[in-house]
Amino acid sequence: MSALLEVQGLQAAYGSSQVLFGVDFKIAQGEVATLLGRNGMGKTTTLRCLTGQLKPLAGRIVFDGQDVTGWDADAIARLGLAIVPEGRQVFPNLSVLEHLQAFAGNRCGAKNPWTVERVHALFPRLKERSQNMGNQLSGGEQQMLAIGRALVTNPKLMILDEATEGLAPLIREEIWRCLQALREAGQTILVVDKYVKRLIRIADAHTIVERGRVVWQGDSPALDADHSLWQRYVGV
Template sequence: MSALLDVSGLHAGYGGTPVLFGVDLAVPEGGILALLGRNGMGKTTTVRAIMGLVRPEAGEVRFAGASIKGAPTHAIARAGIGLVPEGRQIFPTLTVEENLIATAAPARAGLPPWTLERVWRLFPRLAERRRHFGNRLSGGEQQMLAIGRALMTNPRLMILDEATEGLAPLVRAEIWAVMRTLRGEGLSLLLIDKHVDILATLADRVVVLEKGRTVFSGTAAALMADPDVRGKYLAV
């Protein structure tokens, strides 16, 4: 698979304090990359640097062959990257339907367009609660809404930071099933989550970060076959 998102030698930090030290990763076109690591190892900072929320200090970020390093966040989103942020960050005083409409963008060539009706089919529970305000939803429903909101931007790549954090097992299973559906429809995904065993069944490739550095990059099968890497960098 060719890379839709290609990050190389990425350095970034906050207020002069470095966090990332040459991170490398590539999300395959139409595939899934899992970005793993313990808490505080730089995963969210990597996402923020990709999305222009943190300015990269060095390295390169290329999307669909073009550099997006240092571009403003709205331009990166318009280029075709949708973000489901950690903590969901839905609009609490808008209804479910208003949350979805607020981010709607035109369809992209080569991918079926995302509409309200299509989101309702993907998440029937949201259709039932379309008139409810965001702050009246359960945690699982809020995560579904955050995913639906990102899909309404009609992205080529969707990034999910802590995709199932704090969710009940049944809701987690529903989110994983949706990820498989989206991948089957040609959407590229970058997933961050703590459930390594599940991610290994979803992802084409895996990158592991340790203190802001890439310490493993390979297939999910290679990671699961390497207990030393899992024990050293992922075990809690």
């Protein structure tokens, strides 16, 4: 499989405080990958660089064959990258249906595009709540909506930042089932989350960061075989 995303020597800072010190990883087309590590170790900063919210100090970000290093966020999004942000960030004054309709599009020419109807089939709860405003939804419903909002853009790569943070166990399981279904449909995904035990059942490849550097990379069997990595770098 060819690399859809390749990150090479990524360095980033906030003012005079450097956070990333040469992060490298690849995500192949159709792969589910994770970015793991404790809070404050550089995961969100990496995502901010990938999505154009933060300009890197150095390094390269190549997405779908184009060097997008330093591009603006809207240009990267139009190329086919969507993010489900930490905290969901749904619009309080838009209904569920309006969220999905506002973001729907197939700029990248998907053969079986995600539509509002397909999202309703994936998350029937969103169809039930279609006329409810964003601020009338539970945390789990907001996360479903944030995923649906990303899907209807028909992205080549979907990023989930803190995919199940703050969700009840039953809702977490529903999100995991959703990710498994998306994997089976061939969607390329990058997940940031702390539930390693569930991630190794869904993801193909894993990258662990510690203090802005990559400290381990490997596949699910390798990560499952060494639980000391979980305790040392993820805290589980």
